[in-house]
Amino acid sequence: MKRASLLLLFLAGTLINPLISLSYSGAIAGRIKVTKSLTKRRVTFSPYVQRGAALPLLPEVSLPVDDEFSRIAIYLEGPGLGPSAPLVAQLDQRNQRFEPEIVVIPVGSTVSFPNSDPIFHNVFSLSKPKTFDLGYYPAGQSRRLQFDRPGIIQVFCHLHPNMSAAIVVTPNQWSTRPRDDGTFVLSSIPPGKYQLVVWHKSAGFFRRKVEVKDGTAVSMDFEIPIRESSPEP
């Protein structure tokens, strides 16, 4: 809930800021177009089922496979973009899944990893910006980690290979997620030359150079995956 509140505040700021800040800084607005389903449905099956206490029934409805926008993070890279205040986010282990699939935080932020399942998970990451192994801890307990280096941290569970999530640690405060219709806005950007980064959990990185001028809004659309004929700005 805490993380959700922070996210809402951040989104609200992102929506309101362009109206009041375009006069002394620039903005980038655009839309993400996902041209095909990138997240495959798959089957996992364990031939050796662990014995133990009965597990609760998993929800019938799985996460929508076509909700590709929820697997996208957008952020800005470049000189002169200072770090922002760190956040506290949460990556829950619930129903043998990570919730949410993607956490976007600025560098220096902390992520808590509560276990909400009656079974053990063994959360780990071998990603370069942060390697960790949280070990085993029971339902109701949590572990916390601070992320001091920007980058993508892929998170998995040793015991349940179907569980995967990503923590996107952005180098500054200029980051956002696309809305339900794929549109996004980054506002209050100091004038300068930057690189706009769109990262999709399955498709990876998409980068474009962008120059932000004082008092203007740059329009920038992305197609994922990028078609070869897509013009570079």
Add this chain to the structure above:
Amino acid sequence: MILLLRLSVRTSLAAFLLGMARLIAATCLVLLLPATYAHAQESDFGVAVPITFTGEGIYSGRLQEEDPDSSPLAPAFRAVLYPSVKLGRHWFGSATLQIHSTPFFYEETYEPYRDVETNLLQALAGYSWSGEKKSFTLKAGKMMTAFGAFPLRYDDNSNSLLDVPMSYGYYYKPVSLYGIPGIEFDASLNRFDTRFQLTNSAPSNPQGLRSDSQHAQWAVGGGYTIRQGLRIGISAHRGPYVDREDVSPAQWDRAADLPATGVGTDVQFARGRWSLAGEMQRFQFNKLDASAVVAHYGYGEVKIILTPRLYAAARFGYRRQDLRPSRNSTELTVGIRPNRFQLVKIGYLWLRGEGVEGSEYDVFGVQYVTSIQAISKAFRQGTAVCCQLPPQ
């Protein structure tokens, strides 16, 4: 005494080398496939073929026991394919196909034969159901014995060490890791779990469906999860075990009634970076002369995660058996994870006991284990997303 049925395809050295080359080529091809399976959504309908491939190097004096001029070093491989199908939330089918060169398992290192064996360890269909804090599963086909706990970790990725506990194996072991035809019912309620299995042959001597040595028998087990991460369990089995080939026709009727009995207890514990497991088992094999062979086996196992990429594990095991020398084994292993799909295990096994001098039966081994999701196809694919670009 006990002759295990070896469901194997034995080939010549040339076939061994050819098989090795094919398997390595196939593995390389599979490794080149895009590793997309981490970023996907679970489906209830579909097929999957996870593969665990293991390359191994063994150094041991055991390899020179029959021929002192032979090399104490042996390369080996093991590939285990798990073709599975899910047909909704309840129905499933699963198989376990093992291809390995010999000697791969430590118990095979006493014999210098170089072969490639193919074994269908499991092939079953099942139905599972789960409700709030209760569940059951019904399985039919060829499956691992319900006796004991180790068979649930019988994968080189799940097994922290290189060898298996002393009571498990393929040759003259009280509990075979070959599957047994039968049916099994598993159920759990709150913190209790139980299982009941009816099979055509004993865990020590699995038989095929066309064998002359089939005998109906049972295995049961149950456990209680004291708290999350701590479970204790018990299991037992009983039934005829004698192979028709091992006795004269005149003795067959009597031999068919001679039972093998096994009882065991097991414990699993995990907390933080530590995990422990252990089993104690007693077996009794009744004989024609009214005597019985009694064997006691046990092991304790501990694993600690040292860093996200590094762990250490140890297993201490023993065997006390009539007519056979006692054995104590200690195995230490260090595991290194280069990445999420690969594991390198380096281990040393000390085997001591009556008649064992020095380090002649010790084994130094290195395993490279990689997990491959060669096929994972859902029958119901999600629809593509397509948004209109905003007007320019």
